[in-house]
Each structure stands twice: as structure tokens, then as C-alpha cells.
Amino acid sequence: MEKARPLWANSLQFVFACISYAVGLGNVWRFPYLCQMYGGGSFLVPYIIMLIVEGMPLLYLELAVGQRMRQGSIGAWRTISPYLSGVGVASVVVSFFLSMYYNVINAWAFWYLFHSFQDPLPWSVCPLNGNHTGYDEECEKASSTQYFWYRKTLNISPSLQENGGVQWEPALCLLLAWLVVYLCILRGTESTGKVVYFTASLPYCVLIIYLIRGLTLHGATNGLMYMFTPKIEQLANPKAWINAATQIFFSLGLGFGSLIAFASYNEPSNNCQKHAIIVSLINSFTSIFASIVTFSIYGFKATFNYENCLKKVSLLLTNTFDLEDGFLTASNLEQVKGYLASAYPSKYSEMFPQIKNCSLESELDTAVQGTGLAFIVYTEAIKNMEVSQLWSVLYFFMLLMLGIGSMLGNTAAILTPLTDSKIISSHLPKEAISGLVCLVNCAIGMVFTMEAGNYWFDIFNDYAATLSLLLIVLVETIAVCYVYGLRRFESDLKAMTGRAVSWYWKVMWAGVSPLLIVSLFVFYLSDYILTGTLKYQAWDASQDDKL
Amino acid sequence: MVAFSMRKVPNREATEISHVLLCNVTQRVSFWFVVTDPSKNHTLPAVEVQSAIRMNKNRINNAFFLNDQTLEFLKIPSTLAPPMDPSVPIWIIIFGVIFCIIIVAIALLILSGIWQRRRKNKEPSEVDDAEDKCENMITIENGIPSDPLDMKGGHINDAFMTEDERLTPL
Numbered sequence: 001m002e003k004a005r006p007l008w009a010n011s012l013q014f015v016f017a018c019i020s021y022a023v024g025l026g027n028v029w030r031f032p033y034l035c036q037m038y039g040g041g042s043f044l045v046p047y048i049i050m051l052i053v054e055g056m057p058l059l060y061l062e063l064a065v066g067q068r069m070r071q072g073s074i075g076a077w078r079t080i081s082p083y084l085s086g087v088g089v090a091s092v093v094v095s096f097f098l099s100m101y102y103n104v105i106n107a108w109a110f111w112y113l114f115h116s117f118q119d120p121l122p123w124s125v126c127p128l129n130g131n132h133t134g135y136d137e138e139c140e141k142a143s144s145t146q147y148f149w150y151r152k153t154l155n156i157s158p159s160l161q162e163n164g165g166v167q168w169e170p171a172l173c174l175l176l177a178w179l180v181v182y183l184c185i186l187r188g189t190e191s192t193g194k195v196v197y198f199t200a201s202l203p204y205c206v207l208i209i210y211l212i213r214g215l216t217l218h219g220a221t222n223g224l225m226y227m228f229t230p231k232i233e234q235l236a237n238p239k240a241w242i243n244a245a246t247q248i249f250f251s252l253g254l255g256f257g258s259l260i261a262f263a264s265y266n267e268p269s270n271n272c273q274k275h276a277i278i279v280s281l282i283n284s285f286t287s288i289f290a291s292i293v294t295f296s297i298y299g300f301k302a303t304f305n306y307e308n309c310l311k312k313v314s315l316l317l318t319n320t321f322d323l324e325d326g327f328l329t330a331s332n333l334e335q336v337k338g339y340l341a342s343a344y345p346s347k348y349s350e351m352f353p354q355i356k357n358c359s360l361e362s363e364l365d366t367a368v369q370g371t372g373l374a375f376i377v378y379t380e381a382i383k384n385m386e387v388s389q390l391w392s393v394l395y396f397f398m399l400l401m402l403g404i405g406s407m408l409g410n411t412a413a414i415l416t417p418l419t420d421s422k423i424i425s426s427h428l429p430k431e432a433i434s435g436l437v438c439l440v441n442c443a444i445g446m447v448f449t450m451e452a453g454n455y456w457f458d459i460f461n462d463y464a465a466t467l468s469l470l471l472i473v474l475v476e477t478i479a480v481c482y483v484y485g486l487r488r489f490e491s492d493l494k495a496m497t498g499r500a501v502s503w504y505w506k507v508m509w510a511g512v513s514p515l516l517i518v519s520l521f522v523f524y525l526s527d528y529i530l531t532g533t534l535k536y537q538a539w540d541a542s543q544d545d546k547l
Numbered sequence: 548m549v550a551f552s553m554r555k556v557p558n559r560e561a562t563e564i565s566h567v568l569l570c571n572v573t574q575r576v577s578f579w580f581v582v583t584d585p586s587k588n589h590t591l592p593a594v595e596v597q598s599a600i601r602m603n604k605n606r607i608n609n610a611f612f613l614n615d616q617t618l619e620f621l622k623i624p625s626t627l628a629p630p631m632d633p634s635v636p637i638w639i640i641i642f643g644v645i646f647c648i649i650i651v652a653i654a655l656l657i658l659s660g661i662w663q664r665r666r667k668n669k670e671p672s673e674v675d676d677a678e679d680k681c682e683n684m685i686t687i688e689n690g691i692p693s694d695p696l697d698m699k700g701g702h703i704n705d706a707f708m709t710e711d712e713r714l715t716p717l
Contacts, residue, residue, distance in 0.1 A: 114638035172642065179649045186656050322577075429664070431657055 005070060006189045008265050011275070013193040017262050018063075018279045020200040021409030022252050023286045024402050025105060025374070031251070032227075032291035033369030034243050039234025040227050044288070046235070046244035051284050054516050055248040057508035058473060060276035061480060062254060066263025067272050068492050072416030073257030076264070077476075080484045087475050088417065091257035094468050095413040098256065099441050101460040102410065103181065104448040106403040107173035108375065109396050111153055114173075116392035123148035124383035145380045153375070156539045157451035164451025171449045178442040181407050185415065185434050189265050192408055199405035204286075206398035207293060213391070214296035223299020224292070226364045242523055245516060251283055255469040255476070258409035261416035268496045273505075294373070301381040302363035309358035320351050370461070371454075374399060411437065455538070467524055474517045481510045551603070 008014045035043045069076035074088030115122050126139035126147060134140070139147035150156050157164045184195040214220055234240050253259065263272060307330070314328035321340060328336055337355075341348045368377050382391045411434070418433050419425050425433070448457050480489055486509065490501045572578040581590040600607070600620055608614055 110642075111638070114641045117641055118637050176642065176646055176649065179646070179653065183649055183653050183656070186653065187660065191656070429660075431660055 006265060007267060008189055008193055011266075011270055013189075013196060014262060014266055014270070015275055015278060016196040016200040017192065017408070018259065018275065019282055020196045020405030021258055021262070022279055022283045023200070023203065024251075024253075024406035025399065026247075026251050027283065027287040028290045028294070028399075028402065029371075029373045030369055031247060031287040032294040033367055033373065034247055035291050036227050036295075036367045038237065038240035038243060039231035041230035042232050042235055043240060043244065046241045047248065047284065047287075050241075050245045050248045050516075051280060053508065054245055054513055055252055055280045055284075056277055057505055057513050058249075058254050058477070059252050059259065059280050060273055060505060061477065061509055062259040063263040063272040063276050064489075064493055065476075065480065066260035067266045067268065067270060068489075068496055069260075070264050070268070072264060072418075072420045073260045073413065074417040075420050076260055077479070080479055084475070084479050084483065087472060087479065088257065090468065090472050091255060091260075092414055092417055094465055094472065095256045095258065095410050096441075097460065097464040099407065099410040099414065100444050101448055101457055101464065102403070103177045103407055103441065104170075104174060104445055104453070104457060105371070106177040106180075106400060106407065107170055107449070108153060108371070109399040109403060110173040110176055111170065112375065112379070113393060113396040113400065116389055116396060119389065121379075121383050121388055121392060122152070123379050124388070143380065145376050145383070148379070149371075149375050150539050154454050155451055156454055158540065159538050160452050160455040162452060166446050166450050167453075170453075171446055174445050174449055175442060178438050178445070180404060181411060182434060182438040184404065184408055185411050186431055188415075188419070188430055192412065196405065196408065199401045199408065202401045203398045203405075206394050206401075207286075207289060209394060210293045210391075210398075211289070211296075213385070214293050214300070217296060217300040217385070219303025220296035220299045222303055222360065223295045223297070223364060226361075227291075227295040227298070242520065245520055247287075248284075249473075249517075249520070250465075250469070251287065252280060253406070253409060255472040256410065256465075257413035257417070261412045262409070264416060269498065271497055271499065273497075273499065273501075297378060297381045298364060301377065301384070302360060302366075304381075304384050305363050306358055306360045309356055313355055313358060316351065316354060320347065371457075467521070467528075470517055470521045470524065474514060474521065477509060477514050477517070481514075486510055551606075 008017070038046075065076055065080075069079050071079065072088070073091040074085055077088040078085040123145045126135035126144045128134070129136050136147070138151060142150070153170070155164070155167055183191075185192055263270075266272070310330050310333065314333065317323065317328060317336070317340065318325065321344065323336075366377075378395060379392070382388050382395060385391050414437055415434055418437070419430055428436075447453060450456075480486070486506060490506065493499075493501055568581050568583060570579050570581075582596055583590050597620075604615075604620075608618055611618060
């Protein structure tokens with residue numbers, strides 16, 4: 001008799017697992033950037049439209065396939081058609097690529113978390129130079145948070161060619177990150193099911209705390225107003241629509257095989273339609289929620305920097321013209337500047353190059369995404385809050401929960417086909433297979449801890465999964481609708497769950513979603529071809545800026 | 548204060564307040580000063596004065612309740628206090644603690660998994676032994692051996708097993 005397939009203890013575990021997988025770092029560091037670039041509040045329009053047209057149908061499709069076939073991605077696609085087992089293999093390979101580089105982010109989060117238990121925070125002050133008369137030069141030119149990220153954390157080399165050696169500190173953190181992931185997936189759904197209670201809910205607790213703190217910060221409303229004022233003309237920009245579609249697509253984690261893996265551990269009578277809608281709605285809601293928090297933090301940081309800049313200019317003017325202390329304030333600065341320019345023209349023109357033009361807008365305009373947002377901008381804002389150690393610990397703990405939740409899904413996508421296959425599972429127990437996968441990934445991941453590791457990370461982040469996923473999901477949709485047959489699939493679902501499939505889903509699966517994916521695919525291909533040689537941004541230690 | 552600082556320098560112990568001359572005093576409490584050498588009647592070189600002030604900067608600051616940000620001597624760069632550097636970086640301590648916890652948890656889970664599997668392997672063989680013993684104990688009724696039906700346990704006849712999933716639910 002076959003061993004019964006392990007099941008989720010209750011459907012709540014399944015929903016939490018999907019949420020924990022879908023809600024990841026992209027919600028925190030990519031969506032606010034897109035929102036800011038493509039028209040603030042008006043970006044929500046293409047986003048929600050794409051969610052309804054593309055996100056929900058494709059998510060429902062993947063969950064339904066997994067629940068029906070009750071196998072991992074390789075087995076599921078082989079059941080649909082023996083010629084399509086390559087789709088499953090492709091999913092596993094893409095998941096493998098992703099898990100290689102994604103856990104490095106968790107390693108960095110661990111690094112920052114461990115460093116948050118110091119007073120003062122190590123990224124708030126620059127180290128001193130040789131004779132203690134001033135701060136380290138590289139740190140002076142950049143900022144202390146950038147210095148801590150590029151020099152202390154990454155110890156980045158000037159270019160991709162100069163590999164450098166493996167840095168032992170990030171390597172240790174990477175090892176720890178993989179051990180934590182191994183601990184969570186060790187027992188399969190039994191252990192994963194309990195862990196996802198935490199990885200799904202704790203980030204929301206931290207986000208709520210940050211929301212309350214963020215909204216009460218000085219200058220937060222500046223950020224919120226600036227970012228959310230809709231710029232309606234962006235709706236006509238095709239890039240906004242394309243980016244909305246791409247964000248929905250990748251944010252839900254379609255095509256990796258993780259959703260199929262999770263759904264395969266479901267009871268056959270599970271109502272996956274309801275769950276698909278719930279998961280996609282929660283995912284988008286979290287993106288918007290996180291961007292409110294991010295924009296209030298932006299506003300705080302920008303206001304803080306703007307006021308610092310004003311203070312520096314006032315100090316400079318006070319010193320040069322021997323004005324009374326406290327005479328210059330933010331409101332009369334322009335007037336006084338005008339008066340001084342007319343009263344002492346020669347002196348003013350001498351020191352004019354040193355006066356920086358302080359502008360709140362230019363501070364707010366710095367749109368950052370990715371690791372820069374998470375590790376530089378946020379840390380800069382945190383170091384200016386009171387009790388910064390507490391906020392820092394909370395924030396990096398949240399990043400860890402988000403990252404580990406996504407890693408659980410990725411490893412499930414790799415392990416489920418492996419444990420399903422009779423050949424491998426008869427020789428090795430489940431724990432050994434998980435251990436082997438984690439070990440191999442950890443060993444390869446050491447590449448990203450080298451000095452040039454961040455460049456490799458950028459390459460993987462930008463190119464490892466994008467085109468392949470679009471192709472995989474396109475083939476998935478066509479396979480289910482046309483190769484397996486939409487009617488047959490519909491009757492399968494009806495027999496399995498007892499509910500009919502509404503016409504809306506059928507139209508989306510058969511027509512709209514494949515068309516959307518094809519257009520995205522064509523756009524990205526043409527973009528790659530037209531761009532020519534691919535470039536990457538390098539950190540120049542002498543100028544302390546990105547080339 | 549300046550005279551006091553100069554007095555700390557060897558060979559200049561005899562400096563008096565009258566040897567320090569001020570000029571260019573402004574409203575913002577800033578001024579130029581020079582220290583004269585009474586015997587030779589010229590001003591002392593800046594380097595000497597600077598090094599003297601630098602050594603006593605802390606006392607000067609404390610006397611006025613100011614600090615390096617509020618009391619500035621031009622051309623005397625203030626040395627900054629180096630940040631505290633503990634012998635063992637704090638992050639390694641926390642890393643070590645969490646690392647050990649995770650390793651212990653993994654070991655516990657793996658070991659408990661192995662024990663459970665061993666127990667499962669022993670159980671079917673124990674059940675088999677019990678069944679063999681039952682078969683050996685044939686009760687003798689009226690000299691005729693008969694098998695008590697209930698001792699072997701029921702066998703399910705597959706032909707009559709209802710498959711709930713094939714039938715439509717009510």
C-alpha cells in the first residue's frame with residue numbers, strides 16, 4: 001500500500017503558506033519604487049486591473065493544477081501530457097536558481113540584525129581615519145549607511161572581474177540562513193505548516209507597528225502627499241501598465257512550481273478558488289500597506305536631510321558674515337540671502353559655490369528600489385529615530401520573516417518533485433534529500449559572499465527568472481486549456497471540489513491571460529535586444545558613488 | 548585659560564595673563580589672540596600655541612561648559628573620540644547563540660525522526676508475531692480444533708467496500 005501523501009493539518013496552514021510565500025521582499029522594496037516612478041496614486045489603477053485580469057486567474061490555475069494532480073511540478077505536468085514534463089523540470093531549475101541567490105538576502109538581514117544590538121548603531125557613525133582627526137575618507141564622501149553597506153557588509157570590489165576572496169562574515173551568516181531554512185523544511189509539511197503561522201503573521205505585526213511610528217514621524221506627511229498625489233498622465237505611459245503586469249506576475253510567484261507543490265498537499269475537496277482570491281488580494285493589499293510605511297519613512301528622511309542642509313547653510317552664512325546667532329531661520333533664509341548678495345556682493349560671490357541649494361523635492365525624488373532601499377534608505381531613517389536599536393531589530397526581523405517565508409516556498413518547489421519521484425525517495429529519507437539540497441545551495445551561494453558577490457547577485461536578480469518564468473506560465477496556460485482540454489479540466493475541478501467553474505475564469509485562462517503574457521514576453525525580448533550590451537552598476541571607492 | 552595652557556608647556560611656566568593679547572573681538576564672541584614672550588618681546592609661534600591648546604582642550608571646554616561643536620579654535624583640528632571597540636565584536640556573540648540553538652533544534656528533529664521510524668519498523672513485526680501466536684493457539688472444543696473467528700481480526704472484503712467518492716453526495 002502506498003504511503004499516504006502528507007497533508008496540511010488544516011486549510012489555514014495552506015493559506016498561510018501561500019501568503020508567506022507570495023508576500024516577500026518584492027512587496028516591500030519593489031512596489032513602492034514602481035508606485036513612485038509611475039504616477040503615485042494613479043499606479044494603483046493599472047495594478048488592480050492587472051490583479052483581476054492576470055493575477056487571480058493564473059494563481060487559481062496553478063493551485064487547481066496542484067490540487068488535482070496531487071504531485072509536484074514535474075509529476076503534475078507529466079500527468080497532463082508526457083510531452084510537457086519539461087515544463088516541470090524548467091520550474092524546478094528556475095526555483096533552484098532563485099534559491100541559490102535569494103538566501104543571500106536573508107544572510108544580509110541576519111548580519112544587520114546581529115549588528116543592531118549595539119549603541120550607537122554601527123551604520124550611524126563613520127569610523128575615524130588614521131590620525132583620529134576626522135572620519136574615514138570613503139565614509140565622508142558617501143554616507144555612513146552607504147559605507148556600512150558597501151564596505152563593512154559587502155566589502156565590494158570595484159568591478160565584476162576582481163573577484164576577491166570569500167568574506168567569512170557574510171559566509172557565516174549565509175550558513176546560518178541555510179540552517180534556519182533546513183530546520184523549517186526538515187519534516188516536510190509537518191514542520192513547514194507550523195512555521196508559516198509565524199512567517200505569515202509576524203511581518204504584519206511589525207508593519208503595523210512601523211505604520212503607527214512612521215505616521216507620527218516628523219515630515220512623514222510630506223512623503224505621503226508627494227508620493228500618493230496621482231499623476232494621471234502616467235496612465236497613458238505603456239511602461240506603467242507593463243510594470244504593473246510584471247509586478248503582479250512576479251509578486252505572486254507564479255511559474256516556480258511552489259504553488260503547485262503547496263496545493264498538492266491539499267485535501268482534494270479544498271476550495272482553492274476562494275483561497276486563490278484571498279491570497280492575491282492579501283498580497284496586493286500588503287504591497288500597498290508597505291508602500292504607505294515606506295513613503296512615510298521617505299518623508300521623514302527627506303525632511304530630516306532638508307532641515308540639516310538648511311542648518312548647514314545658515315551656519316555657513318552666519319560664520320562668513322558674522323551675523324547674530326539664531327538670526328537665520330528656515331523662513332527668512334531666502335530673504336537674507338538676497339539682502340547679503342546685494343549688500344556684500346564680492347564676499348557673497350566668493351562663498352557662493354559652497355552654498356548648497358536645499359530642496360525638499362530633490363530629497364524626496366530619490367527613488368530607490370531593491371537592496372539599496374532595504375539596507376541603505378531604511379537604515380538611514382532608523383538611525384535618526386529614538387530608540388533606534390529597537391526599530392532596527394524589528395525591521396530586520398520582519399525582513400527575515402518575509403525572506404524565509406519565500407525561501408520555504410522555493411525549497412518546497414524543489415523538494416516536492418524530488419520526494420515524489422520513486423527512485424530518489426526509496427534510497428534516501430526525506431531529511432537527507434532536504435539536507436543535500438540545502439548543502440548544495442549553500443556551497444554555490446558562497447559565490448555571492450565574495451567581494452564581487454553583489455554584482456553576481458544583481459545579475460541573478462535581474463536575469464535569472466524573468467523571461468523563463470513568462471515562458472513557463474505561458475506554456476502552462478496553453479497546456480491546461482488546449483492540450484489537456486479546458487472542458488476536461490473544468491469537469492475535473494467540478495468533481496473534485498463540487499463547485500462549478502465560472503465563465504470568467506474560463507475566458508481568462510483560454511484567452512486574456514495568454515495574450516497578456518505573450519505581449520509581456522515580446523516586450524522584454526525586444527527590450528533586451530535593443531539595449532545591446534548589458535551593463536551593471538559598480539561602486540567606485542574613490543568617488544563613492546555608483547558608476 | 549590660554550595663559551594656563553601655556554603654563555603647562557615646559558619652558559613657558561612663567562606665562563602670565565598679561566602676556567596674552569586679544570584683538571579683533573566681535574559680538575559673536577570670537578576673537579584673535581597671540582601669546583607674547585615677555586623676555587624676548589615677540590609673539591610665540593603658532594605651532595607651539597596650537598599644541599598647548601590641543602593638550603588642554605578638554606579642560607577649556609569643561610570650564611565654559613562647551614564642547615568641540617560649540618567652542619572652535621580655527622586651525623586646531625579637534626581629535627574625535629574613537630568609538631568603543633569591544634574585544635569580541637558583539638555580533639559574533641549573538642550569532643553564536645542563535646547558531647547553537649538552531650543546531651540543537653535540527654539535531655533534535657532529526658533524532659526524533661529516526662526514533663519514530665525505528666518504532667514504526669518494530670511495530671509491524673510485533674503485530675506479525677502476535678498473529679502467529681494466535682494461529683498456534685487453536686482452541687479445542689469437543690476434541691475438534693476450531694479457529695475462533697474474532698482472534699484473527701476481521702478481513703475486509705474489497706468487493707463490498709463502498710467508495711464514497713464515486714457516489715454523488717446527497
